[in-house]
Amino acid sequence: MILVTGGCGFIGSHTVRALLNLGEDCVVVQRRASELPPVLDGTRVMVEQADTTDRDALLAVGRRHDITGIVHLAGSYPWPPVPDAPVEATRQALGGLLNVAEAAQEWGVRRLGIASTIGVYLGAAGDGPLREDAPLSMTAPGSIPTFKKVGEMLSGFLADTTGLDIVNYRISGTWGPLGHPDPFFAAPALIHSAARGAAPDLSHLVHPAFAEDGLDLTYVKDTGRAIALLQLADKLNYRTYNVGSGRATTNAQISQAIKNSVPDAQVDLPTGGATPHLVLDISRLKEDTGYHPEYDTERAAADYITWLRAGNDN
Structure with a gap:
């Protein structure tokens, strides 16, 4: 156990x-x-x-x-x-x-x-x-x-x-069901706003969010x-x-994945931002456990939106 x-x-x-x-x-x-x-x-x-x-x-x-x-x-x-x-x-x-x-x-x-x-x-x-x-x-x-x-x-x-x-x-x-808006990346807040049909509130972020900002998101x-x-x-x-996922995911990719599920979502961010950074090498994890991520950005966004629209509040 x-x-x-x-x-x-x-x-x-x-x-x-x-x-x-x-x-x-x-x-x-x-x-x-x-x-x-x-x-x-x-x-x-x-x-x-x-x-x-x-x-x-x-x-x-x-x-x-x-x-x-x-x-x-x-x-x-x-x-x-x-x-x-x-x-x-x-x-x-x-x-x-x-x-x-x-x-x-x-x-x-x-x-x-x-x-x-x-x-x-x-x-x-x-x-x-x-x-x-x-x-x-x-x-x-x-x-x-x-x-x-x-x-x-x-x-x-x-x-x-x-x-x-x-x-x-x-x-x-990390983002997904049961998660809350994170101070370091915009993805959860963008998803929550799209599920509600509202404009995102990104005031909680430590730094302003731009379309080209990226991070290893899982x-x-x-x-x-x-x-x-x-x-x-x-x-x-x-x-x-x-x-992690072993790749950088940008806010622009998150926004596009959300729009694939919610075409009228108000999730576009201003252009600019830092080059994608903090990407993890997951070779050890893959070699020792056989792990491979099952959720790409589009599948993750669709699954999370479905979760929220099913009546779950986080």
Whole structure:
């Protein structure tokens, strides 16, 4: 049985669904009691209410279930990004990661997977797709990439000293059902506006959106499946894997894909913008798991719009 922290969240719920599709049983832990998300309706998922920062509550889960693997997708970083008590927020974030590692050791799990982010590459030198062995900058712009870099270093230390099989997932920009408008890319907001028949509100973006802006974007169903394959692979040759599409998707391509489903969608963006950047090399992922993305931009946009128009509100 695989335990998934954050298993009722955006990427987590799709990862659980993929694990179930591959024949695994799953238990998810969530901080607050809530209904399962729609993508898990009718499934055999077991739910435990526990916070990863509560060591005793987390370890108790392993006494009620035979946990053979852990996928740690719950946020191991301070939230909000600028907390009122930064020292305590840091203690909580790192404590949650260490509690999960302790649980993995106590339960004797086969593999512990930990979510990282494409953001760790910000500031990295070089052209072309980003490889996992690329040198990373010692600084990071913001709490999430900062704590993901720290988490990767800690997980390497813990793997060396405990013998645990710990794998880092450097996850690309991800969009799809259960997702919300993202501050770093426009695709979710464009999709939501098209489904509602309204003009998009992009005021939440960190930077203005232009048609030629691009990023490695992955549909969440592919992201979840990739993580599931990494968790279940018989043998992995590395500790760190890029999880993405392996290509840049521009806002112009997103807009055209939306218009193929909603011809009158108001999703055109002004021309200009940076050259597509932050594209992940996913060779390791493909070679060690057989993964290939199933959703191109057009199929992803059509699927997401259908989801939203079926009455789902996120």
